[in-house]
Amino acid sequence: MNLADSGAKGSGARVPTAGDAIASRVYVVLFADAVDFSKRTHRDELSASQAMHAAFGLIEREVDRCGGRILNRTGDGVVAAFESAVTGTRCAIEIQKRFEDIRREKSGESFEFRIGMSMGEIIEIDGNAFGDSINIAARIERLTPAGSVWMSSTLYEAVRSRSEFGFEYVGPFSLKNIAEPADVYRVYDGSAAVTLRPANRERLGEAAIAGREYPAPGKKPSIAVLPFQNQSGDGEHDFFADGVTEDIIRNLTRFRGLNVIARGSSFAFRGSALPLSELGMQIGARYIVRGSIRPAGSRVRVSVALDDTQLQHSVWSERYDKPLEDIFAIQDEITELAVAAMAVRVEAAERERLTALPPRSIDAYGLVLRGQAKTLEFTAQANGEALQLYRRALILAPDYARALAALSRAHSLNWRYGWGEDPRAGLDLATRYAMDAVAADPNDARGHGELGFVQLYRHEHSRSIASYERALLINPNDANIIAEYADVLTHSGRAGDALAHFDRAMRLNPLYPDQYLWDRAGALMLLRRFEEAIQQIHAMVNPAQGRRILAVCYAHLGQLEAAEREAALIRAEHPGFSVDEWARVIPEQTGEGMRLFVSGLRLAGL
Numbered sequence: 001m002n003l004a005d006s007g008a009k010g011s012g013a014r015v016p017t018a019g020d021a022i023a024s025r026v027y028v029v030l031f032a033d034a035v036d037f038s039k040r041t042h043r044d045e046l047s048a049s050q051a052m053h054a055a056f057g058l059i060e061r062e063v064d065r066c067g068g069r070i071l072n073r074t075g076d077g078v079v080a081a082f083e084s085a086v087t088g089t090r091c092a093i094e095i096q097k098r099f100e101d102i103r104r105e106k107s108g109e110s111f112e113f114r115i116g117m118s119m120g121e122i123i124e125i126d127g128n129a130f131g132d133s134i135n136i137a138a139r140i141e142r143l144t145p146a147g148s149v150w151m152s153s154t155l156y157e158a159v160r161s162r163s164e165f166g167f168e169y170v171g172p173f174s175l176k177n178i179a180e181p182a183d184v185y186r187v188y189d190g191s192a193a194v195t196l197r198p199a200n201r202e203r204l205g206e207a208a209i210a211g212r213e214y215p216a217p218g219k220k221p222s223i224a225v226l227p228f229q230n231q232s233g234d235g236e237h238d239f240f241a242d243g244v245t246e247d248i249i250r251n252l253t254r255f256r257g258l259n260v261i262a263r264g265s266s267f268a269f270r271g272s273a274l275p276l277s278e279l280g281m282q283i284g285a286r287y288i289v290r291g292s293i294r295p296a297g298s299r300v301r302v303s304v305a306l307d308d309t310q311l312q313h314s315v316w317s318e319r320y321d322k323p324l325e326d327i328f329a330i331q332d333e334i335t336e337l338a339v340a341a342m343a344v345r346v347e348a349a350e351r352e353r354l355t356a357l358p359p360r361s362i363d364a365y366g367l368v369l370r371g372q373a374k375t376l377e378f379t380a381q382a383n384g385e386a387l388q389l390y391r392r393a394l395i396l397a398p399d400y401a402r403a404l405a406a407l408s409r410a411h412s413l414n415w416r417y418g419w420g421e422d423p424r425a426g427l428d429l430a431t432r433y434a435m436d437a438v439a440a441d442p443n444d445a446r447g448h449g450e451l452g453f454v455q456l457y458r459h460e461h462s463r464s465i466a467s468y469e470r471a472l473l474i475n476p477n478d479a480n481i482i483a484e485y486a487d488v489l490t491h492s493g494r495a496g497d498a499l500a501h502f503d504r505a506m507r508l509n510p511l512y513p514d515q516y517l518w519d520r521a522g523a524l525m526l527l528r529r530f531e532e533a534i535q536q537i538h539a540m541v542n543p544a545q546g547r548r549i550l551a552v553c554y555a556h557l558g559q560l561e562a563a564e565r566e567a568a569l570i571r572a573e574h575p576g577f578s579v580d581e582w583a584r585v586i587p588e589q590t591g592e593g594m595r596l597f598v599s600g601l602r603l604a605g606l
Contacts, residue, residue: 025121025122026119026120026121026122027081027082027083027119027120027121027122027133028081028082028083028084028085028087028088028089028117028118028119028155029071029079029080029081029117029118029119029120029122029131029133029134029136029137030063030068030078030079030080030081030082030088030091030092030115030117030137031077031078031079031115031116031117031134031137031138031140031141032059032077032078032079032080032092032095032113032114032115032141033076033077033113033114033115033116033141033142034052034055034076034077034111034112034113035111035112035113035114035146036111036112037052037075037076037111038076040111051111052076052111055099055111055113056073056078058095058098058099058102059078059080059095059113060073060078062091062094062095062098063078063080063082063091065091066082066087066088066090066091066094067082067083067084067087068080068081068082068083068087068088068091069081071122071129071134072129079129079134079137079138081122081129085119085155085158085159086159086162088117088155089117089149089151089155089159089165089187090164092115092117092149092187093149093165093187093188093189095113095115096113096115096147096148096149097189099111099112099113099147100147112146112147113146113147114141114142114144114145114146114147114148115141115144115148115149115150116136116137116138116139116140116141116142116143116144116149116150116151117137117140117149117150117151117152117155117187118133118134118136118137118140118151118152118154118155119133119152119154119155119158120132120133120136120154121133122134136152136175136182137152139175139176140152140173140175140182140184143173143184143271148186149186149187150170150184150185150186150187151184151185151186151187152182152183152184152185153182153183153184153185156183156185156187159187160541160542160543161543161544162544163191163542163544163545163569163573164189164190164191165187165188165189165190165191166187166188166189166190166191166195166542167185167186167187167188167191167541167542168185168186168188168541169183169184169185169268169511169541170184170185170186170268170270171183171184171268171269171270171272172184172269172272172274172282173271173272173273174273174274181274181278188377190378190379191542191544191545195378195513195514195515195518195542195545222259222260222261222284222285222286222287223252223259223260223261223285223286223287223288223289224260224261224265224266224269224283224284224285224287224288224289225245225248225249225252225260225261225266225289226245226266226267226269226270226272226288226289226290227241227242227245227266227267227270228241228242228244228245228290228291228292228293228302229241229291229292229293230292230293231292231293231294232293232294232295239366239369239370239373240293240295240366241293242267242369243366243369244291244293244302245263245266245267245291246263246369248289249262249263249266250475250478253475253476253477253478259477259507259508260477260508261283261284261285261508261509262478262479262480262508262509262511262512264509264511264512264513265283265284265509265511265512266283268511269282269283276288276307276309276312277309277310277312279309280309280310281309283511285309286308286309286310287306287307287308287309288306288307288309289304289305289306289307290304290305290307291303291304291305298323299321299322299323300320300321300322300323301319301320301321302319302320302322303317303318303319303320304317304318304319304320305317364392364393364394364396364397364400364403367389367390367392367393367396367403368389368390368393368400368402368403368406370389371385371386371387371389371390371393371403371406371410372386372406374386374389375406375409375410375413378413380417380419380420383410383413383414383419383420384419384420386406386410387407387410387411387414387420390403390406390407390410391407394407399440400440401437401438401440401441401444401446401447402437402444402446404433404434404436404437404440404447405433405434405437405444405446405447405449405450407433408429408430408431408432408433408434408437408450408451408453408454409430409450409453411426411427411429411430411433412426412427412430412450412453412454412457413426414426415427415430415457416457416585427454427457427458430450430453430454431451431454431455431458433450434447434450434451434453434454435451437450437451438451443474444474445471445472445474445475445478445481446471446481448467448468448470448471448474449467449468449471449478449480449481449484451467452464452465452466452467452468452471452484452485452488453484455467456487456488456491456587457585457587459587459589461488461491461492461587461589462492464488464492465485465488465489465492468481468484468485468488469485471485472485477508479505479506479508479509479512480505480509482501482504482505482508483501483502483505483512483515483516483519485501486498486499486501486502486505486519486520486523487519487522487523489501490519490522490523490526491586491587491588491589491593492589493589493590493593495523495524495526495527495593496527498520498523499520499523499524502516502519502520502523514540514541514542514545517536517537517539517540517546518536518537518540518545518546518549520536521533521534521536521537521546521549522549524536525549525552525553525596525597526593526596528556528596530553530554530556530557531553531557533549533553534550534553534554537549537550544569544573547566547569547570547573548566548570548582548601550562550563550566551563551566551567551570551600551601551604551606552596552597552600552601552604553600554566554604555599555600555601555603555604556596556599556600556603560603560604563600563603563604563605564604564605566604567601567604567605567606568605570606571606577606579598579601579602579606582601583597583598
């Protein structure tokens with residue numbers, strides 16, 4: 001769908017006259033566009049036209065139900081406007097959910113849509129709509145993956161505090177005719193879905209940047225590996241390309257001579273068109289690794305380049321053409337060559353091969369990657385789907401350590417949040433799978449990390465600390481493991497020690513997820529640094545997830561009106577919330593810490 005930059009009604013810009021009726025006001029703009037309409041029309045014009053007619057009918061009914069109106073409809077797209085930011089955002093999510101339900105019930109008969117959104121002034125002249133907000137929504141839509149909703153930072157600011165939505169920062173993008181790179185966010189149904197996803201703090205003000213007083217990082221060279229491009233033209237290979245990228249990042253983190261930017265931050269810059277120097281500054285890395293993958297029959301072609309962002313030149317590049325089954329050897333070779341290109345001096349002991357054992361089937365590898373994407377959604381349904389994917393992977397590769405570790409985390413979440421058919425058994429199952437992961441591959445840091453995670457919630461604090469310390473010996477630069485280790489220290493009566501580890505995790509992962517701030521706020525709360533803890537929660541992209549900590553901190557500061565407000569919101573979101581039940585979940589080792597938390601919740605009125 002191509003609309004002129006001059007407005008939403010076709011490609012020809014009409015010159016306004018003195019007699020035109022002109023109206024102007026701020027609206028939320030929804031720009032929806034069908035995926036592969038031309039391709040389906042070429043295959044079967046009648047079927048495609050019927051499917052598009054039905055899809056338009058669905059969109060128009062949802063827009064009307066939400067109190068919006070259609071500004072324009074052309075070949076394969078729709079532009080709609082809403083007076084309410086919340087209602088417009090909810091409508092976009094519901095449209096995508098309805099299409100997903102139809103595809104599930106009718107085996108993919110419906111089109112998939114991309115939805116881009118923005119907010120700003122629209123000028124209407126005799127029924128024709130004009131405005132930058134329409135153009136921006138259209139340009140964001142072109143970046144958006146099928147089935148998703150992405151929005152401008154202006155709209156994000158208007159709805160970010162609503163707990164019914166979750167937001168993921170997907171990076172700065174250069175939009176046509178927009179001078180500065182624009183921050184763009186993906187919106188989800190529910191804020192819990194994105195607690196572990198990357199987040200940009202720069203737009204949230206000085207208090208949002210937790211590391212502003214941290215000591216400067218050391219002189220180790222920093223490196224970021226951007227998502228490899230899938231050049232096959234087949235979306236099914238996207239997970240494979242992402243998996244190769246993740247394994248290269250994981251391999252690089254084993255070298256103590258490198259500061260490796262975490263996966264979440266690197267993936268936020270997918271498809272970025274920023275100049276090399278600007279990219280390096282925003283992601284915090286001097287060296288950038290970029291690559292592409294093109295599967296061709298039984299072979300795979302991989303191109304890799306290592307660039308110096310400060311000197312703006314290529315340090316090293318290589319191309320590979322190998323049988324697909326050798327992909328794991330290719331990843332190892334890329335890692336070794338990248339390190340050599342940067343002349344990193346690494347001791348022989350640190351060069352020891354610690355690569356997690358690859359599965360006997362690449363199919364299992366793909367299933368685990370899909371499962372991990374589901375686990376990050378943080379909902380009961382998504383977690384259940386992840387469990388099924390991990391189990392399928394283990395049927396193909398019974399001793400696959402990554403699948404066993406992932407299965408452990410999914411069962412831990414079932415236990416913690418009361419999900420699944422038998423959540424009480426979740427912790428025992430999580431323990432078993434974590435131990436199986438360590439046994440299957442003792443050199444995989446993730447298995448030790450998962451074992452530490454379940455040991456924490458079994459109140460085996462000393463064992464949990466030992467497991468995380470073993471994981472960090474194997475993978476010393478894994479930002480997520482560092483942050484989880486800091487959280488264990490917090491719950492073990494060592495909140496003061498934990499802060500330095502949270503700081504290090506944030507330096508290695510500059511686009512750190514909300515979970516880091518959430519857990520760091522918990523440490524500050526236990527240290528009775530209540531004002532700082534409140535600042536940390538408000539720095540979250542989805543601050544609604546930190547309401548329990550806010551209620552406790554406000555209560556202990558004597559700000560009971562604010563504490564009661566947070567308590568009311570907690571009850572509204574979780575009608576069955578029980579302080580006693582939550583106290584049984586919190587893995588606090590010290591009685592003093594538990595009393596601080598429970599007394600604060602009760603003072604707030606819970």
